[in-house]
Amino acid sequence: MKSVAKYFSGLFTGIKSLLFGMSVTWKELWTKKVTQQYPENRDTLVISDRFRCELVMPHDENNEHACTACGICQMNCPNGTITVTSQMIETEDGKKKKILDTHQWDLGMCTFCNLCVITCPSDAIKFENTFENAVFTRSKLVQKINHEGSKLREKKKEVKPVVEMKAAEEVKTEEPKAE
């Protein structure tokens, strides 16, 4: 008798659980579709800020960047993706100085490991989330990421003396008054 009861209870619990399963899928049938319609939804598409797609060198409004052409990014790149070429120039006061000529980055070889960005001492480069990088030829993947005619931003050396000069002037102007 016990086995007969087991048979029937198994049968009915089985039917019950099957119906429960069907009710779950019935609800699922009416849920909102989760598919992203990609080319159509480009305007509303949200890509995470930290998503690494393209190496860029930020330039300010004066077409100035922060790269000192030290080559640390090139040395740290595991794939040899980056080629920094520099040139020596002579400044007005006769000093020899190394400036950036081209900063070349090959998207096709990059693994987006972010080591170049982490190790850059002057925060000159970063990864952007512009992901539509498909091109028709391999050669287009090799990009020069510093802009044409750009130069190194001389921020601290220029700004600091101005402040000191002003402070010194103020001190100079104040001193005579005190006397």
Next chain:
Amino acid sequence: MLLNYSQPLEVTNLTSWLDSALRSSMSEFWVLLIEFVIVGALLLTAYAVIALILIYAERKITAFFQARFGPNRVGKWGVLQSVADMIKILLKEIVKINRSDRFLFFAAPFFMIVASMLTFGAIPFGKALHAIDFNIGVLYVTAVSSLGIIGVLLAGWSSNNKYSMIGAMRSGAQFVSYELSAGFALMTIVVLAGTMQFSTMIEGQRYCWNIFNGHISSMIAFVIYLISGHAETNRGPFDLPEAESELTAGYHTEYSGLQFGFYYLAEYLNMFIIASIATTVFLGGYLPIQVRGWVDFNGIMSMIPSYLWFFGKTAVLIFLSLWVRWSFPRLRIDQLLNLEWKYLLPINLVNIVLMVILVLTGLTLTDLFPSIF
């Protein structure tokens, strides 16, 4: 009763006009020949078109069950997707397999197609849309639709591939088991209806469908028929003959191009055939919903042509089959055989006895309430 209402959308008018036009101009032999060719061509066309529609519907409904959109790029809402797929499959190369049994390998898909094609002839699609009306229609359909398994077994045997072989053997075991249940479920209704002829069976369901007429017993038979029919089509939770995670594609692993297309087509058509037989036997076939005494209601319902009623009811059952397919995980072979031999078959046998008692003691709805039904 039904003939009293005007039915402008029925194809009866067209067929009778065609018949009389042909008869007026040529001899009996030529009339019959031309009509046979027309009917054959129409059935073949219907076969392909229904399969295309079903493939599209299946992909769309599947997608909705999974919170996706489904095909939506080819044509508006992707309606041309299955046409594009068909063109692709027609253009593909038919690969010849080394050391396979060449003759059986090429013959196998035709068994599938012929089996479902033969069944197609006996399905009443609508008023006057019934190619052949045997007086043993139910028996014929049961016999002929089980021919398809020969195609599956031959495909598995001749492919010279262990996956195909295992798939075919599983399919054989499954088919033999579930054919029994499906047959018994239909027999239950034959007991109730008292006939095996589809047309008489449908006419008997004018005011009370068989599924309601035999209440408890009919309901059980209906559910069992749907389960075993679903298992016969090798779909849903019963798709272990082609369990892709174990057997790549089961018995049709080695097929390509049009031959694969045949199997693909036959799978969908079998689903349609199961649903349409269930419609005919349990849900009143092509008859509209009629209530005794409600003259206006009956008139309005009869305005809808019979083939729309047939395809509507069939579509509901096909949706049910898809719903089941996307709800339940695949069974193991032992679970599959357990379900059949330990549950469906004993219940079915008891159910037939129950139905016989119901009919003999006059406990069916038509016997109990003759004024309503």
